[in-house]
Each structure stands twice: as C-alpha cells, then as structure tokens.
Amino acid sequence: MLYKKYGNTGETVSAVGMGGMRFDMELPLEKSAELLHYALEKGINYFDTAPQYHEGKSEEIFGIAFQQMPRDKFMVSTKLMPERITDAADAYRKVCMSLEKMHVDYIDFFHVWCIRKMAHYDDAMRSDGLYEALLKAKSEGLIRHIVFSSHQQGDEVKKIIKTGKFEGVLLGVNILNFPYRWNGVKAACDSGMGVVAMNPLAGGLIPQNEAKLQFLAGKNETPAEAALRFLIAAPEITVALNGFSCREHIDTACKVADNARPFTKAELKKVKDNLGEGATSICTSCGYCDCCPKNIPIVKYMQIYNDRVLFKIPEDKLQEHMAFQHQWGLLAEDDSWAEACIACGRCEKSCTQHLPIIERLKDLAKWEKPLNKK
Ligand code: SF4
Numbered sequence: 001m002l003y004k005k006y007g008n009t010g011e012t013v014s015a016v017g018m019g020g021m022r023f024d025m026e027l028p029l030e031k032s033a034e035l036l037h038y039a040l041e042k043g044i045n046y047f048d049t050a051p052q053y054h055e056g057k058s059e060e061i062f063g064i065a066f067q068q069m070p071r072d073k074f075m076v077s078t079k080l081m082p083e084r085i086t087d088a089a090d091a092y093r094k095v096c097m098s099l100e101k102m103h104v105d106y107i108d109f110f111h112v113w114c115i116r117k118m119a120h121y122d123d124a125m126r127s128d129g130l131y132e133a134l135l136k137a138k139s140e141g142l143i144r145h146i147v148f149s150s151h152q153q154g155d156e157v158k159k160i161i162k163t164g165k166f167e168g169v170l171l172g173v174n175i176l177n178f179p180y181r182w183n184g185v186k187a188a189c190d191s192g193m194g195v196v197a198m199n200p201l202a203g204g205l206i207p208q209n210e211a212k213l214q215f216l217a218g219k220n221e222t223p224a225e226a227a228l229r230f231l232i233a234a235p236e237i238t239v240a241l242n243g244f245s246c247r248e249h250i251d252t253a254c255k256v257a258d259n260a261r262p263f264t265k266a267e268l269k270k271v272k273d274n275l276g277e278g279a280t281s282i283c284t285s286c287g288y289c290d291c292c293p294k295n296i297p298i299v300k301y302m303q304i305y306n307d308r309v310l311f312k313i314p315e316d317k318l319q320e321h322m323a324f325q326h327q328w329g330l331l332a333e334d335d336s337w338a339e340a341c342i343a344c345g346r347c348e349k350s351c352t353q354h355l356p357i358i359e360r361l362k363d364l365a366k367w368e369k370p371l372n373k374k
C-alpha cells in the first residue's frame, strides 16, 4: 500500500480509502462490517462514511467493525449537511450521534458535507450554525480535523479553500472530468490541504463501458484500473475513495496502489485527445466559450452532454439525469437554463472543438423542460 501525508495535518493515510456507500444491500450488516476488517488487513486506514449512506445503516456497519479494530490503526471520516441542522446545538447533537453509532471517542475528519453552491457554504458558516458546532466539538477532542466536501467546479472550490477554514477537501474528480476539476484539486493541494477524490470510477460508468474506454488503459491494465491509478498515483491526490462491495474490489484497488505509476504527460494527452475527438466530440472544458450574453453555463451543459455521448444515456433516463444535475450536480448553482439560448452563435465561434453547442443545448433543454425551476 502506498501512504501519503494528509495535507499539513500531520496524519498519514493510505492512498486507497474505503467509502461506506456501496455495501451490498442483500448482506446482513455484520457481513458488510467484515469488509472493513479485510480492508484494514490490506493496509487501508482511511474509512469514510455519512449518516445517510446505505439507507442510514453505514455508520452502524462501521461501528460494528470498529469495535474490533485497534483505534490507533485507522482514521474515520463522516459528514453533516448544513441544510440538515436547525442550529449549532442540533449539529452538535448529530456529531454525538455519529460518535455513538460508530463506537468511537473521536472522529478524525469531519466534513461540512456536500457544498453545491456558495449559499450552502454561507449557511454552514452562519452564527449558531454547523461550523460553530464543529469548532466546539473539535475543542472538546470529539473531532480532530474539520474538512468539507464539494460538487462545485474548480473556481468555486478555490473560493472556499481561500477562506482557510478547512484542512482538507473531498471532491468528485476522476479521469473523465479532471480537466474540469483539476484547478480545484491543485488549489487545495498548493494550500496544504488534503485532497480526497470520490467517485473514481464515475459512478461505475467506467467499468460498465470498458470497451468504449480502452484508450484510458496502459499496458496490462483495464480502463477501470487505469482510472484508479490516475488518482492513486497523482501527487495532488491524497486518497482515492472507493465504495467497495466485495473483497475483489479491495484487492483490485490495493493491487493498483502497490504498482502506482503516475500518468505521463503523453498518457494524459492521449486521454484528452480521445475525449475530444470525432463528430460527436467531447467538450474538453477549455472554457473558451465563456462568453454567453444569457449567462448559460455552457461548459457545464457540455459536460453533461459528454456523459450522454460517452455513456449513451438512454432517452428515458435523460430527464432523471438532468434533475440530478440541477439538484445535486453541476447545475445546482445556476439559474440560467439551456432554453434561454437565443442562438447568437458567439460560443460556437469560440469553441476549440467546433462543437454544435446550440444544437446540444436545444437537445438538453427538452429534458429539463418538465423540471421545476428552483
Ligand atoms: S448561442 Fe446560445 S449559448 Fe451560445 S453564446 Fe449565444 S445565447 Fe449563449
């Protein structure tokens, strides 16, 4: 196993982390808890969960496992969303509930969870809010490090990093979206924060589409292994978080970590070139089209269209996909929807990939039309 320093905290963590969001629903909790023991045996010492994972049972599974794990041999991370608390006392109570469920006296990394727009950050920082409660818990030794998780794009993440209020960040970054997210990763790393990457296999899309994504892989590896290697070996990434549901998943990630070789510039170019080739080409997130008079977040819409092209999302799933993006994903902070496009053509003139942006927006607008605006 490869180990790394978690930012400036002084903690040393395994480059592979175990996330508690993908346990097998069919298994009894005790059986799932055994996976944590196995992960620890394999050298994994970073365990991440949240109160709502696995239909609210994930922290309980962790608790079952932790009772038989030496406390100085692992680190635990959990989370709380600012919008799920009423005041600081409520947040403090919820921190204590997590401690109780997991049978631990302290939590190593506590996340202000799921910042999708700056309003969520402001909510967390308000007087009598979540951050205040976390500071109190930290002063009492119940929490060791306050960190945050975000689904924002790089520039927005940077604003939060600059506040200096956090010691680390959990970001949704992987080999398919890295051009879009990497400036946030770099900013966090450069400011001495730990950077944990979630969703390394793009929600399972990479292993499910290996034939189409062969260009990701080097010699003697699968595209999924390459996607893991990309994060595990990147000096800017501290932990690549994996939602394991069986021992084989743990074995694969540990095998990758044992032979982790960073992507070379040539390999990265190959990935970028392949993502941006052909008639149905992929937006490379270069940002040159950022000139819309209607403030449409074109790059974000084109990222969503990428998913459609790469993974052939079926028509009957697209509305659901758009709803997710508006509530939780890339569009959570945007009020200007695709339908606002007046086809002025400015963006297409600037597009480095010559993408039919207007046509793509029209297509996506169909699927967001039935959704309610926030
Ligand atoms: S064509 Fe549409 S999306 Fe492009 S700049 Fe004009 S209004 Fe914006």
Ligand code: SF4
Binding pocket: 282, 283, 284, 285, 286, 287, 288, 289, 290, 298, 299, 302, 350, 351, 352, 353, 354, 355, 357
């Ligand atoms: S200019 Fe084209 S390739 Fe670049 S971000 Fe905009 S749509 Fe994507």
